[in-house]
Amino acid sequence: MKSVFDIIGPVMIGPSSSHTAGAARLGKIARSVLGEQPVRAEITLFGSFAETYRGHGTDRALVGGLLGMNTDDDRIKDALDIAGLEGLTVQFKTADSADHKIHPNTAGIALTGLTGKQVYVEGSSIGGGNILITRINDFEVGIRGKFPAILAEHYDRPGVIGGVTGTLGENGINIASIKMVRQFRGANNLMVIETDQLVSDFVLQKIREQPHLIDVIKIEPVEVYDV
Amino acid sequence: MFNTVSIMELIKEAEVRKCPIWELVLEQEAAQQQTPKGELWRRMKSYWQVMSEAVEKGTQPGHRSLSGLSGQEGFLMHEYAKNRPTLSGTASSLAAARAMGVSVVNASMGKIVAAPTAGSCGILPAVLFTAAESIGASEKQIIGAIFTAAGLGKIIDEVASTSGAQGGCQAECGAAAGMAAAAAVEMAGGTPTQAGHAAALCLKSIMGLVCDPVAGLVEIPCIKRNAIGAANALLSADMALAGIESKIPIDEVIGAMREVGDLMPSALKETARGGLANTPTARALEKEIFG
Numbered sequence: 340m341k342s343v344f345d346i347i348g349p350v351m352i353g354p355s356s357s358h359t360a361g362a363a364r365l366g367k368i369a370r371s372v373l374g375e376q377p378v379r380a381e382i383t384l385f386g387s388f389a390e391t392y393r394g395h396g397t398d399r400a401l402v403g404g405l406l407g408m409n410t411d412d413d414r415i416k417d418a419l420d421i422a423g424l425e426g427l428t429v430q431f432k433t434a435d436s437a438d439h440k441i442h443p444n445t446a447g448i449a450l451t452g453l454t455g456k457q458v459y460v461e462g463s464s465i466g467g468g469n470i471l472i473t474r475i476n477d478f479e480v481g482i483r484g485k486f487p488a489i490l491a492e493h494y495d496r497p498g499v500i501g502g503v504t505g506t507l508g509e510n511g512i513n514i515a516s517i518k519m520v521r522q523f524r525g526a527n528n529l530m531v532i533e534t535d536q537l538v539s540d541f542v543l544q545k546i547r548e549q550p551h552l553i554d555v556i557k558i559e560p561v562e563v564y565d566v
Numbered sequence: 567m568f569n570t571v572s573i574m575e576l577i578k579e580a581e582v583r584k585c586p587i588w589e590l591v592l593e594q595e596a597a598q599q600q601t602p603k604g605e606l607w608r609r610m611k612s613y614w615q616v617m618s619e620a621v622e623k624g625t626q627p628g629h630r631s632l633s634g635l636s637g638q639e640g641f642l643m644h645e646y647a648k649n650r651p652t653l654s655g656t657a658s659s660l661a662a663a664r665a666m667g668v669s670v671v672n673a674s675m676g677k678i679v680a681a682p683t684a685g686s687c688g689i690l691p692a693v694l695f696t697a698a699e700s701i702g703a704s705e706k707q708i709i710g711a712i713f714t715a716a717g718l719g720k721i722i723d724e725v726a727s728t729s730g731a732q733g734g735c736q737a738e739c740g741a742a743a744g745m746a747a748a749a750a751v752e753m754a755g756g757t758p759t760q761a762g763h764a765a766a767l768c769l770k771s772i773m774g775l776v777c778d779p780v781a782g783l784v785e786i787p788c789i790k791r792n793a794i795g796a797a798n799a800l801l802s803a804d805m806a807l808a809g810i811e812s813k814i815p816i817d818e819v820i821g822a823m824r825e826v827g828d829l830m831p832s833a834l835k836e837t838a839r840g841g842l843a844n845t846p847t848a849r850a851l852e853k854e855i856f857g
Contacts, residue, residue: 353672391782
């Protein structure tokens, strides 16, 4: 069941909770998945996002999120200009949402980081500023961004889950939920672990030292309360 | 822990325990979030702070939206309502002015509280501000009322929608007005049952309201729909307090809202392809703004 604060809130810069605030949150999560400073973003907009993005400031909000801004950041209005100043090149494309069974407000963000690292994050703004990340690289996920999360891509081997969860436990981090996701093709799996506490870079490094892991990233939660 | 997707059940529980709806909502939230009630109350109070500031700001002169399509609506109506005898009553006119004002702040990329969305952000603050003024309500009554609104809003969101892209404007301004109507009733000392009737009466009047924003912007007719929403909420609250009951129970009204939303073509659900957005003037404005 939702919270009263999903209905009242967020405090935000207008004009639209689904097309502005939700978009800013999607951008911010994508930045978190990349885990470093983005230098290039190719953003594909679907459905209602595609049709009304300029009028709602969706483009400014997505880019603001990519630059690390929260939904109530006054700089969102100027995010496209700020992106240029911070060395982030952005390109927008639109696509028909006929294929998308999910939600009319969906964006696919292909990001390239300073080190050349690339990620693809797809998510929807599902109303009232809330978001749902539906895809990260080749994995189908269902992350709402309310909890800190660890995403660990790994080989399917005994003990791999224990290595990761044990490390979290040893460092006092409680697991809220854990889900195993299989890739569309190939044999690699993805562990999606939502935690009650934030995971520090130190703990992230300790996790990366565990066996059978391919890549581990952490996602910071979208801001919950910052009035 | 009491948990329900039925407003009727929420009302019944409140009547049984002889408490206002907001107490149940607050209790449920505290249990669900494992957070003390005091902390939740403080948080809601801080949101009310932002709402009040937007109300005060919105009726000032000098606003201009990004597009230039709006800015003066809150100010004009406020001046009129304060200085002239009105046809619809001072309270109703002031509520409309305030709702439009907050909406203008939103359209100017100013700071507001989504309640439940930015498109409908003017309604709840305007209704509570104005009703509180009319009856001399305390801040405690106002914050409680916001919890009532949120409690109903959660259920509307769960059963129907609070997204224009899924349910049209009935899901945004409609839901906001329904929530506000119930909240106003409780704030004015009405029973939980009356609060339910107010929400039902309010929602019934806006069944099928489409989301057809001109040029895709949250301005025309959104700003004025916030005005009507606030007026509708106060009127519905008055009707319920007068003893008028909705023959169709609130849960069924919300179910109907869901059905109607699903039947609506996407051209009328926040895509700017149909309705007012598709009028010659709207298309001309669109071209003027976006080229």
